[in-house]
């Protein structure tokens with residue numbers, strides 16, 4: 001038997017650093033959404049654990065000593081076998097949680113393949129990375145703590161999103177280290193945003209507190225943001241997570257798709273569309 005689970009990218013519509021824990025981890029407040037672009041994780045019955053890589057960014061993970069997929073499989077069942085296959089469509093170390101999404105998709109698929117019941121998936125997920133718990137369900141959510149405190153997002157209107165990555169990897173720890181300034185309080189969010197313009201104007205009052213630090217490490221992020229800001233119909237342009245991927249919001253997925261095609265820089269990875277709708281199957 002083989003099962004495939006989609007691992008959508010995670011985009012932080014805002015990201016406030018609200019404090020710091022005694023172990024050095026930063027406390028965050030963020031609204032995470034999941035666009036309909038991502039990796040694909042396929043798990044098949046096998047006697048031992050193995051991983052194969054494909055897709056445009058598969059080669060970037062060839063040298064990875066312990067891929068998050070293997071870590072996820074071992075955390076679920078130490079000695080069970082499975083052939084894992086990862087189609088890597090998302091740029092690596094890019095602030096859109098590709099590795100976290102892969103780990104979460106792997107947990108979902110292996111639970112079904114192995115018939116695992118009663119596992120504490122949120123705890124296993126958090127152990128794999130601060131972003132993995134929110135990726136388990138891959139639906140819009142507010143993240144607090146370091147990512148383990150999840151609450152429903154406001155009801156979101158229809159909107160579109162463009163993602164652009166300039167092809168530079170930005171390691172998350174370096175960005176947190178380079179960050180200057182104090183802490184930003186968590187914003188008050190409404191229960192519902194009636195339309196994309198209202199959502200964007202509320203999000204403009206929020207920030208990504210890692211953006212300035214990421215730009216000092218990779219100044220090209222500033223160029224990406226400037227390019228996104230000039231696209232016709234753009235409502236908001238901002239960096240996601242610890243970068244370098246940036247996003248722009250539009251009134252509809254079709255507008256975003258058309259805007260993505262207009263990005264002049266051919267060497268940048270780009271995508272435009274709407275949000276991901278998880279399947280009823282739980283995969």
Ligand SMILES: C[C@@](CO)(OP(=O)(O)O)[C@H](O)COP(=O)(O)OP(=O)(O)OC[C@H]1O[C@@H](n2ccc(N)nc2=O)[C@H](O)[C@@H]1O
Nearest residue numbers: 024025026095096097129130131146172173176241242243
């Ligand atoms: C910044 C965020 C926002 O969603 O996204 P990405 O940029 O990774 O997509 C996440 O919090 C990233 O979570 P995750 O990618 O799981 O981070 P980890 O690998 O667990 O952490 C890498 C390192 O970053 C620092 N770190 C990470 C998260 C956090 N809340 N505080 C931190 O100080 C720590 O030094 C940690 O050792």
Ligand SMILES: Nc1ncnc2c1ncn2[C@@H]1O[C@H](COP(=O)(O)OP(=O)(O)O)[C@@H](O)[C@H]1O
Nearest residue numbers: 067068069092093094095096097098099100102
């Ligand atoms: N399946 C995976 N996909 C991406 N990165 C992985 C994976 N497994 C391990 N990693 C490691 O995790 C690091 C962070 O990757 P990623 O999740 O893409 O970053 P981000 O959360 O910033 O988007 C990578 O630099 C890589 O070393």
